[in-house]
Amino acid sequence: MSLMNTGCSHRRYRKRNDTVNTKSRKAKLPNMDLDTAASYAEILGLVTILGAAVYSWFQIKELRRSRDSTTAMSLAANFQDEDFVVGLTAIMNMDFDASEYKHGDQKATVEAFKQQCGEDWPKVMRVLTTWESIGVLIHRGDMDFHAFYDLFSGVIIKTYETFSFFFEPIRENENDKNMEWFLWLADRVIEFEKEGSGTPPAHVAFADWRPPKRVQ
Template identity: 45%
Template sequence: MSVGTLGFGILKETDVGTSQSTNFCQPETQNPPSAWYWAMNLDTAASYAEILGLITILGAAVYSWFQIREMKASRDSAAALSLSEHLQRPRFIAGIVELSEQPEDLDSMEKFKAHHGENWPDVLCVMTTWESLGALVHRGDLDFYLVYDLYSGLVTFCHEKCEAFITSEREKYGETRLEWFSWLSDRFTQFNATQVVPEPAHIEHAQWVPPKV
């Protein structure tokens, strides 16, 4: 027969008829976290760190991409402005006018100087300008389409006018004479042959309106 008593403990009946006391006043002790628990926490922290690092790298890549786009747009704008400045130089314009009236059979420097007189340096300056543009386009320093839009007609026209003169110069001084001038003219000619040649700007873009700010 079991007897319950009041006090610090409570007697409860056991299977064998004995009584034992359970103390509710003594706090329950907890075992410290095991090594496995800490290892799992470290693995979780490492996983989060890897994810955070990946997000940081992707963010930096996206930011760099936008920066490169802005730099390229800025460089293209500066290049376009620099190219357009050629047409604002009086001597350059004078050279183009002189060259437009040049006969195509000028096949020596003597004939070239005799025809243009004191203006021959201006004409030669136009030719060397196209030479420089050809080299810069080939190197990728200038955008092909930008140069095409600004100067393709002038370059091919000037090359036709100067082809006999260029050939005679190469016979004397080698094939590298004005090589990039010819290269650029050939590229424009080939491009025109594979594309629908655009209409003059005042016709093709007659409906153009400025973009909204």
Template identity: 45%
Template sequence: MTRPTACYISSKYQGVNDIAKATRNTKCLEKLGSSMDLDTAASYAEIIGLVTILGAAIYSWFQIREMKASRDSAAALILSEHFHRPNWVAGVVELVYQPKDIDSLEKFKEYHGEQWPDLMAVMTTWESMGALVHRGDLDFHLVYDMYSGLILSTHENCQPLIQGERDRFDNTRFEWFTWLADRIKEFKDSQRAPVAAYLEHQDWKPPVLNPE
């Protein structure tokens, strides 16, 4: 009579063991599924992060382009304003026709009289432009298109004066004026023979405005 009872108890314990194993397996599967969910989420998060960084880089690139275009436009307007200042224009004309034997500031003042500060302002303008071009704050080609001829001619006529000032003081006198004139001459010599703007761009047409 005890044998069936033992078999029953053994069977009962076997069932309990099966349930325990099933429970452990279920927990393992849940942990595995949870681990897979975390890995998938991490992968998606990494992809989203990369897309966000790429989008920010593209946006920054467009912003930089717009800022550069805006800066170039502002620089062009500022440069063109010089032509609207009568004293500055008069100073340029005086320097273009200045005798080349003026090799000291005293002779410079004596020849130009009360107008000499206006002429000196032209030279310091070229000096400032040279430094700004070298720093990358001003586009070289913009300066070349607008002022190359004037810079070369005024520097040639003022060279004796500049050298006289350097001999008297130091080599930093109008250093960027000379640097800019040299760069313009190098660029000019490396290009084809220049053509007047009214001939070079005679086929130019204004941009077509989009109808609203």
């Protein structure tokens, strides 16, 4: 009888152990599933972040291209302004005798300057104030320097050299803000070319350029 009781006890014990082990395995399954889900969620999050970064990069590139295009168009629009064109033409063809201007007497220099420009004086000032405005915009990052350089590098250097007798006294006075951004812009263009970053004239630098084929 005792042997039978002992056998029954062993069977009940094994049965309880099997039940406990089964419950234990069942209890572990959800933990494994949660770990797997967490891993997948982490991977998905990483892919999402990378996708957003790539998308942002393309968006920034497209916005920059759009901004550069807008900048070039706004700069080129100056050539459609009659006063600007007349003023720029006058500057390109002026021949000043610097000895006629009194160094240090800005009022007399400006008056002689006006006499030299004659009726084109307001249009010449239109060009100078345009350079001044562009200098501010480029410094603030609202206009692309390279688009400006491609269109106007030659004429802004010519403007600076032509009127150097007028601008040099301004430089000597650190508190004089007349044409400050024009001077800043001219300096940047000159430095850009001295560093070797400038380009030769377009007909030389881009002689091998060919337009893309027309899409049928």
